[in-house]
Structures are given as structure tokens and as C-alpha cells.
Amino acid sequence: MPTPNPQAMDFLLSRRSRPAKTLTGPTPDREALLPLLTAAARTPDHGKLEPWRFIVLERGALDRLAAAIGPRAEALGVDPDQAAKARAAFADSPLCVAVIEVQKESPKIPPLEQTYSAGAVCLALLNAALASGWGANWLTGWASHDRGFIEETLGLAANESVAGFIHIGTETSAPPERPRPDLDAITTWMDA
Structure with a gap:
């Protein structure tokens, strides 16, 4: 018989991301951030490839990324509202961890499974x-998928991409609950 962990299950059944725009300081310091990164690194990883890594973006780095958004958006012809939204995500963030997918050559583990693992790191x-009491949100957006932006600002290699920007801080307001999926509509039961 399995040993339940009701507290963990209660957390998972009630977890709710906090909108990044509502986060402020204080943020976890390096000592407080290390256990969060350690927990994330315990993600399922077929073949033990570690097809991901972390870049912790503190205030100076966030300001640099925010400043780089405008020129890049203009060069690409990005809608001004989308450019402003991308800039604000970095300018207003108190702390952000970029989860970087690192595709690795493997005869056994296909690239898609490595992508899944990097996504699982973001959620973890x-x-x-x-679970540690911080407000947090997982964002992406056009800048996270633009090779020029991520190579220039984050120094990513050709085999690397941004799986997600995890913004972490102190929440200033609790978000309202939102509608959740209808399990009957998305679940199929098969017994044979």
C-alpha cells in the first residue's frame, strides 16, 4: 500500500502561479534559491543527460535584457505593445531564473524527450x-524564441534555447482562481 503525502497533494491540487507583474522584492537570496534549483534539478531525465541548465538573472542582468528588447523588437518589426510587454517582464521582475534547454547528442534519447525534461524543470x-512561499510565474514570449536576442543577451549556443523564464519574488496580491480543465472532457479510460 502506498504511503500518501497529503500536504504535497493538497499543495498540488491548490497551486496557482502568481502573475509576474504582481511580484516584487524581497526575493530569495542565493542561499534560499539553491534548494529551489536543487528541487528543479531532480526532474525526470531519461539517460541522465541533464539537457538543461540555469541562468539566474539578478537586477543588473534583468535591466540589460530589458534595455535590449527595444532595439531587437524594432529590428524584427514586433508590435509595440508586445515589445513593451516583453520589456516590462524583465524590467519589473525582482528575480528571474532562465531555464535553458541544452540539446545533447544521444543514440537513445530523442530531442523531444530532452525538451520535455527541460519543460518539467520549469514546472518543478x-x-x-x-511551495517555499514565494510568488512565481513561468513566462516565455517572442523574445525567448528569438535566436538573435537569446544568443546576444544570454550567450546561448546553437544547441541551446530558453525553456522558460521563471520569475520569483514576493507576491503583492493573491490572484483569483481561474477555471480549470473539465476532466470528463479530456480523460479517456481504457481497460482493454
């Missing part, structure tokens, strides 16, 4: 932050 880090 998000949940670790929330």
Missing part, C-alpha cells in the same frame, strides 16, 4: 518556489 522550479 515554479512549484518549488511556490
Whole structure:
């Protein structure tokens, strides 16, 4: 018979991301952030490839990324509202961890499974932050998918991409609950 962990299950059944725009300081310091990164690194990883890594973006780095958004958005012809939203995500963030997918050559582990693992790291880090009492949100957006932006600002290699930007801080307001999926509509039961 399995040994339940009701507190963990209660957390998972009630977890709710906090909108990044509502986060402020204080943020976890390095000592407080290390257990969150450790929890995220315990993600399922077929073949033990570690197809991900972390870049912790503190205030100076966030300001640098925010400043780089405008020129890049203009060069790409990004809608001004979308450019402003991307800039604000970095300018207003108190702390952000970029989860970087690192595709590795493997005869056994296909690239898609490595992508899944990097996505799982994002969720694990998000949940670790929330479980530790911080407000947190997982964002992407056009800048996270633009090779020029991520190579120039984050120094990513050709085999690397941004799986997600996990913004972490102190929440200023609790978000309202939102509608959740209808399990009957998305679940199929098969017994044969």
C-alpha cells in the first residue's frame, strides 16, 4: 500500500502561479534559491543527460535584457505593445531564473524527450518556489524564441534555447482562481 503525502497533494491540487507583474522584492537570496534549483534539478531525465541548465538573472542582468528588447523588437518589426510587454517582464521582475534547454547528442534519447525534461524543470522550479512561499510565474514570449536576442543577451549556443523564464519574488496580491480543465472532457479510460 502506498504511503500518501497529503500536504504535497493538497499543495498540488491548490497551486496557482502568481502573475509576474504582481511580484516584487524581497526575493530569495542565493542561499534560499539553491534548494529551489536543487528541487528543479531532480526532474525526470531519461539517460541522465541533464539537457538543461540555469541562468539566474539578478537586477543588473534583468535591466540589460530589458534595455535590449527595444532595439531587437524594432529590428524584427514586433508590435509595440508586445515589445513593451516583453520589456516590462524583465524590467519589473525582482528575480528571474532562465531555464535553458541544452540539446545533447544521444543514440537513445530523442530531442523531444530532452525538451520535455527541460519543460518539467520549469514546472518543478515554479512549484518549488511556490511551495517555499514565494510568488512565481513561468513566462516565455517572442523574445525567448528569438535566436538573435537569446544568443546576444544570454550567450546561448546553437544547441541551446530558453525553456522558460521563471520569475520569483514576493507576491503583492493573491490572484483569483481561474477555471480549470473539465476532466470528463479530456480523460479517456481504457481497460482493454
